[in-house]
Amino acid sequence: MSADLRLSSLKEWDDEQVLRALTDGNRLALAELYERYWYALYRVAFQKTKSPEMAEELVQDLFVQLWQKRESLAVRRVDYYLFGALKYSIIDAIKSRIVHEKFQEYQQFFAPQADFSTEDQLSYNDLLGTIETELLKLPPKTQEVFRMSRFEGQTIPEISRKLALTDKAVEYHLSKALKLLRTQLRDYSFVLFLMMICR
Structure with a gap:
């Protein structure tokens, strides 16, 4: 047929x-x-x-x-x-x-505007570069979970459903990422604080 x-x-x-x-x-x-x-x-x-x-x-x-x-x-x-x-x-x-x-x-x-000093521009770029560099040290799944949570604003249940993970597994990956960033972003305490409380 x-x-x-x-x-x-x-x-x-x-x-x-x-x-x-x-x-x-x-x-x-x-x-x-x-x-x-x-x-x-x-x-x-x-x-x-x-x-x-x-x-x-x-x-x-x-x-x-x-x-x-x-x-x-x-x-x-x-x-x-x-x-x-x-x-x-x-x-x-x-x-x-x-x-x-x-x-x-x-x-x-x-973001630094055109009238900001070169030092301000370098500090801003350094912050972004540090975040990206530290994230790349994490396992791919942990990176993905962190980006979905902190950069895309998705909730733990949403991430669990999309990645076929349990809520506890998602929480584990977030905790792992924040633990690393807490150590490496000490000089950017306010940014780190925002990342930790953002849900």
């Missing part, structure tokens, strides 16, 4: 049957679910984000995650799962966008 015929037969199946085929690793099942739901999901994402690019990316990421998690899925209703997952993805995306905008405002406010 050709691939086209198999895809055609999937169109006659209900969501539950297609989902079972997906969990068995059938890529055509993923294509069928995408065909059934992508536009409705896109409309919701666009309505909330007001960005066609972001909406399209969120929907695509959703189906990538669906495929990656296919073997461990515990889903009864595909539509409930997809729209529920999209809801949390939209919240995360909007939060990240807000955090990014606020960080840009922070940089504009605190």
